Amino acid sequence: MPVTIRELARMAGVSPSTVSRALSGNSRISQTRREQIQRLAEEKGYRFPASAIFREKSFAIGAIIANPLGGLSSDSFFSEVVGGSVGYVKEHGHYLVVETITGAAPPDSSNDLPRIVSEKRVDGLIVGGIPIEERYIRLLLDCGLPTVFIGKYLKDPAPCNAVIPDNASGGRLIGKHFVDCGYDECYFMGADLSILTFADRLAGFRKALDEHGLGLPDDNIILTCGIDQAAGSQATVQLLPRLHRKGKRIGIFAATDWMAAGVIRVLKAHGIAVPEHVGVAGYTDLELAAHLYPSLTTVHVDRLQLGFLAARTLVDLLNRNMTEPVQIYLQPSLVVRESTRCRQGKPGSGGVGA
Numbered sequence: 424m425p426v427t428i429r430e431l432a433r434m435a436g437v438s439p440s441t442v443s444r445a446l447s448g449n450s451r452i453s454q455t456r457r458e459q460i461q462r463l464a465e466e467k468g469y470r471f472p473a474s475a476i477f478r479e480k481s482f483a484i485g486a487i488i489a490n491p492l493g494g495l496s497s498d499s500f501f502s503e504v505v506g507g508s509v510g511y512v513k514e515h516g517h518y519l520v521v522e523t524i525t526g527a528a529p530p531d532s533s534n535d536l537p538r539i540v541s542e543k544r545v546d547g548l549i550v551g552g553i554p555i556e557e558r559y560i561r562l563l564l565d566c567g568l569p570t571v572f573i574g575k576y577l578k579d580p581a582p583c584n585a586v587i588p589d590n591a592s593g594g595r596l597i598g599k600h601f602v603d604c605g606y607d608e609c610y611f612m613g614a615d616l617s618i619l620t621f622a623d624r625l626a627g628f629r630k631a632l633d634e635h636g637l638g639l640p641d642d643n644i645i646l647t648c649g650i651d652q653a654a655g656s657q658a659t660v661q662l663l664p665r666l667h668r669k670g671k672r673i674g675i676f677a678a679t680d681w682m683a684a685g686v687i688r689v690l691k692a693h694g695i696a697v698p699e700h701v702g703v704a705g706y707t708d709l710e711l712a713a714h715l716y717p718s719l720t721t722v723h724v725d726r727l728q729l730g731f732l733a734a735r736t737l738v739d740l741l742n743r744n745m746t747e748p749v750q751i752y753l754q755p756s757l758v759v760r761e762s763t764r765c766r767q768g769k770p771g772s773g774g775v776g777a
Contacts, residue, residue: 426467434467435460440515482517482741484508484734485545485568487537489524489552489559492651492681499709500726501551504573507730508549515738520545524552540566547737549573549730553650554618569740569747571733575619584740586732586751590623591630593722593755597676597704598631600720600757604702604765606674609637612645612658612686613678621678624706628676650678655685663693666701673701674763680705680712683719687762702763717761724755 432439437460445452445460452460486505491498495505505521512519522537539545540563550563551573560576564583572585580587601609611628613621629639645662647654655677666673677683683705690697697703697717705712708723732751739745 426469482546484519485539486521486549489555503726504730507727508734511731511734547741549733571737584749588724589752591627594624594627595631596757598628601674602635607671609674610643611676614650624678651681652685655682656689659686659689676704680707680709698762698764720760720763721758722755723758
């Protein structure tokens, strides 16, 4: 029985599209790789039908990243997301154009959108960032280009194609971990709750605490003007008088790893023991989380996978292999490190060790 193109691709250790390109003589595939695949096809008796010569269009994909923290090169979250998209795009013969926008306010009309959009220089868009106002999202949805969002930006995401980190599930993981750690009182520290990323993390956290009878009073929700270390530090300074209650063990869930780093810095500066008196958890599992002292308990989000899935979904939409709208929820995992501790002095249950 003759081999299929998928079987041939598995034998060659490449994708089916790479086999198709090699057998059709596509110049994007190196001569060495083309000859290797052609020899393997001949050995296995595979005949590439003339009617099936690979003709996939090469798409121009635009990536719009809003408000990267310190610029895209220093924003470790979205730089990895873009890296995941680049990996897929290059493998499949397309190319990616990245544009950043700053400021929360969107343009007033479609004419004020980035030129790659208004002049239709790209075939489709990948969009992510914090914050992005709803008005901007609506303009992008109306621009006529297939678009995949990284995250949830509308309360009803039904009109959107999106790859969404399940932030509510991540918040629940932290809440359950704090319960397992035996904390007497918990706090949530985050930014503007009109940003659904933070609203969902809070909702999941609160739900887990409520389910176990611990609760989260409104006074224990600390909202900041930013999501970086400075914002976490400033909020912790304001919180200090409430952290000196004798006999109480306290858990602080900071909605980003950057904020959590600021929390730990202030606690250490004021002689408050972490995790013996105050446990701290962050969110995303950036590289800094493992290198803080104490190392940070956090929720792991696979940024490369987010970007990869967004690019793959967009290309499938462009090739009409999917029917809009498409939403993919990426599940997070808990990473337990030194910044939280159970009463028994062991890391809490329910997570993956560092």
